[in-house]
Amino acid sequence: MNFLRKIDKEIHKEFLEAGDLKGKVVAVNAKTCELCELxxxxxxxxxxxEVGSVGIKLIPTGGLYVTGGLTPKNINWIKGKDSQFMTAYLDKGRVSPILDNVxxxxVMVEDLGVRGATKNAQIEFEKWEARKTAVIHRNFSSHKDLDSMAKNLSSHKDLDSLAMRGETVPIRVEEAEKEAAYFRTMAQISTAFTVGIIAGLTLIKKK
Structure with missing residues (x-):
């Protein structure tokens, strides 16, 4: 076949000037231009x-969704049991029956990328908000560590920093600060009590 003789000069000119929309020019003129149709x-x-190959590889029995701009724009080429798309989709030789269960x-909308990004941003925001209400671990190795952590929670900036590190805990910050104050007091009492006992024992020995 001599393709050069079948070139439509007007369509060819439109094609060359179409930039990123060359595919659109081909699709729009497929009914009247033999080369575009081919x-x-x-x-x-x-x-x-290729879609059939994906179906064979993944076997998504819950459904294989064909998305993007190509699908809705070319749906007339895709739909129908006898369409070229479906014929190629099902042409997988001995493993073709697998696709009967797929x-x-x-998908006829073209903004799934934006929708996905929006949903992901929403999920991340909800995670962030959840972490901001619970950011301190109960499993401290000592009262000193707990006291130190409480002192470091003096600002929202410190709280946000903890949240960004993904620190999770079952208590709110306010409760943690109260608990830290309690342990700090108990540590001071314990220290004073210990010092008192040591001093008492020292005096007894001297006597």
Whole structure:
């Protein structure tokens, strides 16, 4: 086939000037331009074959979702049991029956990337808020460590820093500060009591 003779000069000019939208020019003119139709046919066949390969590899019995801008824009080439897309999709030789258990769904919205980013940001925000209410571990090795941690919680900046490190605990900061104060007092009493006992024993020995 001599492809050069089949070039439509107007479509070719439009194609060259289309920048990132060359694919759109081919798809729009596929009904009237033989070369555009051939290009679309080749593309759709490759597309369907690759989707079928993914189905065989993953066997997603809950559904294989075909997304992105290509799907809704070219749905007329994709839908239908006898479409080139479906023919290529199911053409997997002896393993083709596997695809009978894989529902194939076309997603018609084109902003899934933005939706996914928005959802992920929401999840991260909720995690952040949850961490900000519980950021100190109960498992301190000594009263000194607990006292030191309480002193370091003097500002929101310190609290945010702990949250960013992913420190998780079952108590709120206010409760932790009260507990730290309690242990600090008990440590002081314990120290004074110990000093008193030592002093008393020293006096007894001297006598």
């Amino acid at each position: 290009a679309m046919s080749t593309f759709i066949t490759a597309y369907g074959s 529902p194939l769904l076309a």
